[in-house]
Amino acid sequence: MVEGASNLFRLEPGSVAPPFVAALRSGALLARVDAAVLTLAGPGAVTCVQGLLTNDIEQPGDGAFVYGALLTPKGMIVVDGWAGRLGTTVTYTVPAEGRERALGIFTHSVPPRLARVSDRTPDVAVYRLAGPRALAIAATAGLGVPPAPGRVLEDSPPGVQIARGGDAAPFVVQLTAPPPEAAALAVRLVAAGAVEADPVALELARILAGWPRLGAEVDEKTIPQEVRYDEIGGVSYTKGCYTGQETVARLHFRGHTNRQLRGLLFDVEPPAAPADGWSAVTHLDRDVGRVTSVAWVPEPGAAVSGGGRWVGLAVIRGEVTPGAMVRAAGRDARVVDLPFVLPAVGPA
Numbered sequence: 160m161v162e163g164a165s166n167l168f169r170l171e172p173g174s175v176a177p178p179f180v181a182a183l184r185s186g187a188l189l190a191r192v193d194a195a196v197l198t199l200a201g202p203g204a205v206t207c208v209q210g211l212l213t214n215d216i217e218q219p220g221d222g223a224f225v226y227g228a229l230l231t232p233k234g235m236i237v238v239d240g241w242a243g244r245l246g247t248t249v250t251y252t253v254p255a256e257g258r259e260r261a262l263g264i265f266t267h268s269v270p271p272r273l274a275r276v277s278d279r280t281p282d283v284a285v286y287r288l289a290g291p292r293a294l295a296i297a298a299t300a301g302l303g304v305p306p307a308p309g310r311v312l313e314d315s316p317p318g319v320q321i322a323r324g325g326d327a328a329p330f331v332v333q334l335t336a337p338p339p340e341a342a343a344l345a346v347r348l349v350a351a352g353a354v355e356a357d358p359v360a361l362e363l364a365r366i367l368a369g370w371p372r373l374g375a376e377v378d379e380k381t382i383p384q385e386v387r388y389d390e391i392g393g394v395s396y397t398k399g400c401y402t403g404q405e406t407v408a409r410l411h412f413r414g415h416t417n418r419q420l421r422g423l424l425f426d427v428e429p430p431a432a433p434a435d436g437w438s439a440v441t442h443l444d445r446d447v448g449r450v451t452s453v454a455w456v457p458e459p460g461a462a463v464s465g466g467g468r469w470v471g472l473a474v475i476r477g478e479v480t481p482g483a484m485v486r487a488a489g490r491d492a493r494v495v496d497l498p499f500v501l502p503a504v505g506p507a
Contacts, residue, residue, distance in 0.1 A: 167438045168375040170454035175363045177457045182354035183364055187290040189345060189353040190361045194285040195258035196335060197265060200248040203273025208242060208249045211268060211402055213383055215395035216244050224311035224322040226393045228383060229264050234406025236381045239373060243311035243322055252285060254373050284341035286334040288353060289364045293331035299351040304332060316340055327391045329368035366454045366472060369422060369497025376420055376451040376472060384410055385474060386420045418448060422495040423471035423487050433469060433488035440473050441486045448475030450488045470499060
């Protein structure tokens with residue numbers, strides 16, 4: 160069961176089967192993503208996106224594929240996603256729940272004479288491939304994968320885009336294509352050795368990578384640096400102005416955030432889940448933050464009810480450093496750096 164209530168995202172035991180975890184560890188996992196796809200096309204598309212996105216899409220040139228967010232004027236994250244640049248068109252792939260937010264910003268901020276904004280969500284499917292063998296399997300399947308991370312290209316048939324995430328991303332390859340072509344590519348990838356799963360399995364990859372999720376780690380008051388944008392390559396400090404830049408730049412050059420996204424390794428004894436609906440994190444009897452995502456990670460080869468461990472993400476005060484023991488969602492846990500190494504079951 161997967162829950163997202165009370166801004167706490169949960170992956171319960173059984174949500175991600177052990178074979179899918181094994182694919183993330185040593186193979187390749189393929190899943191269709193619940194995503195929205197928006198495009199800006201026209202002579203000013205790149206310039207307009209450059210003035211809105213936290214990351215730099217101009218400097219990397221044609222074929223860039225970068226992660227970044229759209230912010231409020233005060234520097235709070237509105238929506239996050241991956242921007243791909245091909246010619247005079249920029250494609251922005253965002254979580255499905257961020258579709259209206261992104262569309263609203265583009266519609267109100269981009270002059271039609273410079274770029275036409277289109278919602279392609281009904282017309283395309285998005286798949287992502289994760290795991291250490293993702294590139295090898297994509298090559299075996301005959302996909303024209305970009306030669307470097309952070310790049311996107313168009314493959315045949317026309318309308319198929321293949322992109323590579325950055326080194327820290329929770330996926331290796333992203334495919335965007337009309338549904339029939341996307342389904343055909345998925346069949347080829349599975350025949351080449353990919354393990355197909357539902358989107359929930361990629362949520363485990365996200366958590367293990369320490370990647371923020373809209374509505375969990377990211378709320379209406381979240382600043383990019385609080386959720387690892389520096390570490391995951393989601394913000395540029397050398398590009399020109401963009402909406403919300405003043406707050407982001409001031410924190411980078413003159414200060415620091417009071418909160419940071421950290422990992423949690425929950426005690427294996429007793430083998431009880433973090434409390435449902437309870438997200439408080441306390442340290443030395445002091446409230447220091449909130450749990451944002453938790454997941455059960457089964458041991459390789461374990462049955463659904465077999466061995467494993469609870470892990471989590473939490474936005475906590477900066478003075479609570481890795482190695483500290485905290486009480487999180489009603490259970491003892493150790494604060495750790497991100498990303499996780501897929502944890503073995505043992506003492507915290």
